[in-house]
Amino acid sequence: MTESGSKLRIFKILKIIISSLLITVLLLFTIAAIRTLSLDVNAGLQLAHWEKTNNKSLVIDHHQREELLANFKEAIRIPTVSFSNTESNTTALLEFDRFLRKAFPTVFSSSLVHHELVGNYSHLFWVKGSQPELVPYMLLAHIDVVPASESDGWEAPPFSAKEIDGFIYGRGTIDDKNSLMGILQALEYLLLKGYAPRRGFYIGLGHDEEINGLNGAMNIVRVLKQRGVQLLFVMDEGLTISDGIIPGLEGPAALIGLSEKGQAAVKLSVSVAPGHASMPPRETSIGILATAVKRLEDNPMPRLFGYGPEGDTFEHLAHKFSFPLKFIMSNLWLFSPLLSRILERKPVSNAFVRTTTAVTFFNAGVKINVIPSLAEAYVNLRIHSAQSVEEVLDIIKDTVGDQRVKVELVDGFDPLPISGADEKAFGFQIIKKTVLDLFPTVTVAPGICIGNTDSRHFVDLTKNIYRFSPAWFKPGDPERFHGINERISTKNYEEMIVFYFNLIQNCDIRKLPEPHSSVHEL
Template identity: 55%
Template sequence: MAALCGRAVVCSLAGLLVLFVSVLLIRTYTWPERAVRQWHWKEPSGMELMEEEKEQLIEALKGAIRIPTVSFSEDKQNTTALAEFGKYIEKVFPNVFSSKLITHEVFGNYSHLFKVNGSDHTLQPYMLLAHLDVVPATPESWEVSPFSGVEQDGYIYGRGTLDDKSSLIGILQALEFLLKKGYKPCRSFYIGLGHDEEVFGHRGAKIMAEELKNRKVKLAFLVDEGLPVIDGIIPGLNCPVALIGITEKGSLTLKLTVNGSPGHSSFPPLESSIGILSAAVSRLEQNPMPNKFGEGPERAMFEHVASKFVFPLNIVMANLWAFSLVVSRFLAQSSSTNAMIRTTTALTIFQSGIKSNVVPPTATATVNFRIHPAQTVKEVLDIVRKTIQDERVELSVMNSFDPLPVSSHDVESVGYQILQHTIHSVFSGAPSAPAVCIGNTDSRYFVPLTNNIYRFNPVILKKEDLNRIHGLNERISKEALERLVQFYFQLIQNADIDKIPIPHRATHEL
């Protein structure tokens, strides 16, 4: 009798296993292609650059890199360079500055706002954003001087080649080329060039956004810097994938302070201010914020491109209902993917002490958190306090904001569809997917003007390129720069569509 019961249990378990595997395989190999829009209008022509135009584009970026528009802090910027940059773009893009279609204004002395007036005033305008300031860069460890704009082995090197002067030059150069061809847009659009994005954007983009709000401007959509076309960054993806940031993480910068008594190093206290603070920040590093995979748009990202993963990862990604825990733990192993799934903790500044034989009375540390869309500033603060568990450590908020709203990204979203269509056209049919932008951009100030903000950099990035952003030897290939201009050239024309196309099932996925 016991043997019969045992065999029955085994058979039942085997049956359940077969059913489970069948469900996995059916879901994987009948995974639906995403609905995309059929464009019932004449496709605008792409841009084939002549050799002279290619050289013009390359020289435009090189010249921009050579102007050191560095932002050190909110109160310390290279204002001489910022002013020079304004004169530079006026010289390099004469049609943009002289066209009767375009109005130009300056905000905060150095930020630029252009309005390109379209012929159809019934169409809601859109906006393209970029910024002209860069983070500091010292020559040490760079292969070339960071502000030399040197061309080497098919690459242009220099601070800002990826963040964000390439996009700025790309937008203006695309518009310059279009104007030379006699282009007149149907849909009006704005171009905003902020001068202090790297130091919170309070005097540039924020002022522009407030002025547009005062003018009662509403935008159909907005495209700013953000996520790239990734290639080889997520293991198992067998093709480049364009990631479109439909939200961005929030941010919290905390100052941690420990106050003690000064003393001589010959009879130090049992616990110094440095020791107490070191223990506190160590606890923050050793206890990362909770894994939030599946609670934000990052799950949709993997589902959108499930069919692009190699076997057996395609099965896993098409069945996250069963494998989300495994995937989340796998993503946590790499810093580049770990940032997608949780609030990150970065210890950025530690200060204390003035002399080798003096025990300092005070120690301070600055910690920056980039907040996952499933959390808030308040929730992160509560976790920090529980993790440190030491009342001697004072916490003060230097700046903070919650994660941004999630922008629409379905077949009814005209801005998202225009962006997808342009990506598909320019990047040889590369699939795209909604994602979380892990950095912060000037676009957050424009939330009152539109529900549709998309953060995308039209550049293919490989894993080895990621650390170049804000790091050493920042560069962009000449080929990538040309494609970037082609992207904006095409996007501006695609945005002239007057209504959302009819959805249909395609044999490919955008």
């Protein structure tokens, strides 16, 4: 073959490659465009078709406002702190019990409500329904809070419940005394108005959620199991209404947690022979361990965005993004690698992208002139829905890549199962309707809860666990969670009461409306 002939062939091959690449790209974009346009915005539910119920409405007057705010502030002032796995403020927990009975006299005296203490400080309420054939549901919240010290930079003392510019400051104002007090205050008002539910429900208030719920939530579950209870759904704290937090999203979004991340506590340890500091070995246990920790921080777990339910979040929200973003959000199958790289830049959105790795303890050394025989570190991993404890442990061992570093799993659990979010998912649809009635401008979407909640202990009682509370989060607010200046606006706290007041009544429908034959709005 001549030189020009072979050039021609190469040119032809190149042409074929380029045009097939172009066709592929064109095809991908056409599919993406069709998906963008055919997005089912309302996921099938037409509010007008809901069974008619005569819901009572809650109009809060001046006197009630003073009373409900005084109750909430008193709850914040009781320092129900869980300090460590073994240490709680039991004096405060006892005081909280007395306070609840005083603040909600109707709840504690109504013949419709059965109350009991579980695990000494946790509370279980059963509110009897008039129609026992309707499967009950359960609302959860927790009494305990994480520690807080004013010297970290609080604008008001963390157990003062001081009001500044319409916000109440204090530990527990968003985690989780807002839900706890909101639920009980709503029930108090419902009972005072003569309400009697058709569908019975439970309320569970754990006292040790921040230290794993071993005595609170787990004992509540044990009691319910003994009684053969099955639940239609469980609703607990978790995701919130976020406004201006998701990059590029126009308007507020209520994310309802269908699942929560798994968790692993991993211990790294290096053990060597001790010796005199005057003749050190080339590497000490501390140096070896420090290298291992650095490797873990330098090599984050793989991006898995789009492989778990977080993909659904964006598909539901896609229509609320402006055009180029709308196109990207409705086609995560194509763009998730790109979106992952944007989301991983901030700690809060990075948590949705991957299993996170946090080194939380590092201990070694006994004396200035002794080569330490032992160095230990603990790593807290929050596991993405598309991974398991075992997979994460294997990756850690590979990344550390040093036989001298012992890697042990202390405890852990896999990511939680994914609850339903379709037209037939009672809990999801009730929460969605209640949010939309109260906040018509909010877009409701399924999400994944990045923290762990007491609800994870309820998997044997129901397949449908939702993690949501109608607290409004604006930029800067996620950092208040376990951080400084935790606060809620008085307006938002009132909205929370109204939300639970309506939610309880909405649960009285016997069944959800028939799904609309899913009409796609083209």
